[in-house]
Amino acid sequence: MHRVYQGVDRIAGNVITVRATGVGYRELAQVSSRHGSSLAQVIRLQGGSVDLQVFAGGRGIATDAEIRFLGRTMQVPFSRSLLGRVFNGSGQPRDNGPEINKNLIDIGGPSVNPARRIIPRRMVRTGIPMIDVFNTLVESQKLPIFSVAGEPYNQLLARIAMQAEVDVIILGGMGLKHDDYLFFRDLLEENGALSRAVLFIHTASDPVVECLLVPDIALAVAEHFALLNQRVLVLLTDMTNFADAMKEVAITMEQIPSNRGYPGDLYSQLAARYEKAVDFDAAGSITILAVTTMPGDDVTHPVPDNTGYITEGQFYLRNGRIEPFGSLSRLKQLVNDQTRADHRTIMNTMIQLYASYMETLEKQSMGFRMSAWDNKLLAYGQRFENELMDLKVNIPLEQALDLCWQILADTFEPAETGIASKLTDQFWPSR
């Protein structure tokens, strides 16, 4: 039974208030007035008043609008026929394909029981030494790329997606530039990957509320593929737009902000999405790679800050390179003991020496005399940056490790590296 009401008491931003009874919390409604029709969701019930968040926004809604409650929450269709298709933030086709209405699934469902998760064990190879050697990506990991606007983060995201061996790719675009949407679509098509991809795209010109739905829709679909034993890679770009949409709604709702206008539950909201990354006990997996742009290149800004506390590390993209400092894969130790015996030591040593190189650079910039040791570090740092950090480098892990030893041997004596004698005996290249 659909219940239909006429008339709106209040319109503020994207939120309308109507008087209605028997309405469920988070129930969906269809709001129709002269200028069009949109879905809306119940976000507050108070003494007979119902607050609804209108997906298409408040603009054009008339006070005599018709509100039809649907008796269900937000759902999307799920089937294999989603593959190769493009949808908007409320799940409507964006391409010219047919609407799909069968097999509806809930979005924003409950979290996985931790007892049904397993410890991830599979490395995702990317061919990027800054990832494979220093911050290995692991299947089922949730990892953002922290970056300022203008960096090639979408390119990096796409490159990893193309290289990774996964069954299904799901792209959730939030506030995406139309050009970027086309970039992803064309690249997937050119690489023959579109047929195993589903795209949920909200562009900068679409209604802001639809932006809020993108991660939930993308992840609900991902979850169902994973339950069918598929290894799913979810790309979310840009989560800062998602957080800003949340901020906008919170302010309309007159919530007390906690930090720079963001609502106090920003952490929980982001976590609810990122925690969908999972390696199922006896089913597939979901890996999440996201983009978080940092306003003002400030990692302490609430969005990157809260994200860092949720995700399993982050790749820091700056000046077109993945920074060795700040970048981190927290799951790397689950896999990098099975790659090669020297992997962990190389990873630690190279970074420690690179840190010393940075200190030397600082000394040099202040005009101090360079000691013999400083000169070694300078030579080392240069090669590190050119041969390992450059994003153009595309070599398998093993080759990258060999290259690391070569750089060390060309620059230092074994003892200067601090590497245990056992390993230098085995791996130190002879000249």
Place this chain on the structure above:
Amino acid sequence: MSENSGTIIGINGNLLTVEFTRAVVQNEVAYAVMADRRLKAEVIRIRGSYADLQVFEDTTGLKEGDRVRFTGELLAVELGPGLLTQVFDGLQNPLPQLAEHCGFFLQRGVYLDALPRDRLWAFSPTAAPGDRVTAGEALGSVPEGIFQHRIMVPFGLRGAFTVERIAAPGDYTVSHPIATLRGADNEVVEVTLMQRWPVKMPIRAYRERLRPGEPLVTKVRIIDTFYPVARGGTYCIPGPFGAGKTVLQQITSRYADVDIVIIAACGERAGEVVETLREFPQLTDPRTGKSLMDRTLIICNTSSMPVAAREASVYTAVTIAEYYRQMGLNVLLLADSTSRWAQALREMSGRLEEIPGEEAFPAYLESVIAAFYERGGIVRLKDGSLGSVTIGGTVSPAGGNFEEPVTQSTLKVVGAFHGLSRERSDQRRFPAIDPLDSWSQYSGVVAAEQVSLARGILHSGNEVKQMMKVVGEEGTSIDDFVVFLKSEYIDAAYLQQDAYHEVDGASSAERQRYVFERIHRLLGSRMSFNDKDSARRFFQSLTQTTRDWNRVDQNDADFLQIERQLEQMIAEVSQDA
């Protein structure tokens, strides 16, 4: 008696406003009734005939007009044999059993017994009819894994009771009455192996609280030697994301010298709990030779699980910790992260539209944090034995800045502060505890004079380092330069520790005393070098040799050999004839 119920008149997130007619108790448990399930909630504010309830579940689908049933009971946990090795959510639902019922996903409104009702426990009485007993005194015990689990007089009983009847030795379930007690006013109490206790009230059935003194050995060198934790003490680990809070707690949960470890995964990643969950059963506890899981209990309310239950989870954890303390055991409670719990308070406070304090945290944040850490402590029980609860909490400050309400409120009440620094973790100097800023009010495993010499060198070394940034290496005297190298040596060879190495990962108190004695002598010796480069080279190889030493078992032949090698190296540069 008819049930006490009310009607929902407002829903905002997990906050319900409920109109009621009969008496309602602040903090009592209530259930919101849906067609096919009921959702657990707690009364958190009462105004006139309206009560505000926080629901421990997702409220999707609840309607205005739906009924709420009040229970009259405060939020409580079940205490009894069978808690250890379990994995509970914040409301003490056993997660593996929940998975059997519900499959891959958590389902709201499903509440299972925390303690298995059908399992039998071999009870041996220690009390006899006619004995006079008070709350917390033992009536008998059952073996629970590696422990004798005391069955105690319910903690809530006031005054003295006489044992009227006690069960013969035998196998009983947790809900079987094993003793009958009679009070002064002839009140009769049936005691079972299990009792319930409201989580927000400390258990106080002991003789006296003592001052923590004895160190709690964690096997992390920088902690035990420099910034120790005491049995029954409290400490906190604030640090920016990725600085190593969780790894430090994971190491501690493995190696700490305590009887029982309770891990409260509070609003953090599910994956981290899974590591513990899957690995501990396979690891052997060196103290007992049994599985590490036998001494472990996990309360798991991770970040995507309901927020209100996150707040409850720390209380559930500390109540269970106090319960095992009552058996004369040393319990360590590790909470990761207390900031998530504080944020849960903030979310609720916001929905209640309370006047916000700093960063929108509620004004009562500080007293709530203080009250929580106050539940740590070492006590003398009524039978004279000692039991302790040590609490270590991580703090996740916004932007990594310690000048924020949760860190500051916590620092006021804890006995030790292990501050993690971004700079150290970026440089992979793990554990990234800042050796200059951290502090502890407890005494450690190594003699205090030895530590203060090393600490002095760390401070002066840092001063030299700062100075060198201005005047350069050439403007620094060789003596100052050597102080700097010595401080870097302490850092690299002693403070840093490879958590993933089987030997270096855990250093016993005895080994710390032994090694630090040597290092202390070395630091005290006067060394002469021709120039700075040769000094640097010397310390580089000294560091490498010491690191090799750290990786060798103390009983290995290599251990003594490397020690001799180190002594030789020092003799070569020493000026002390």
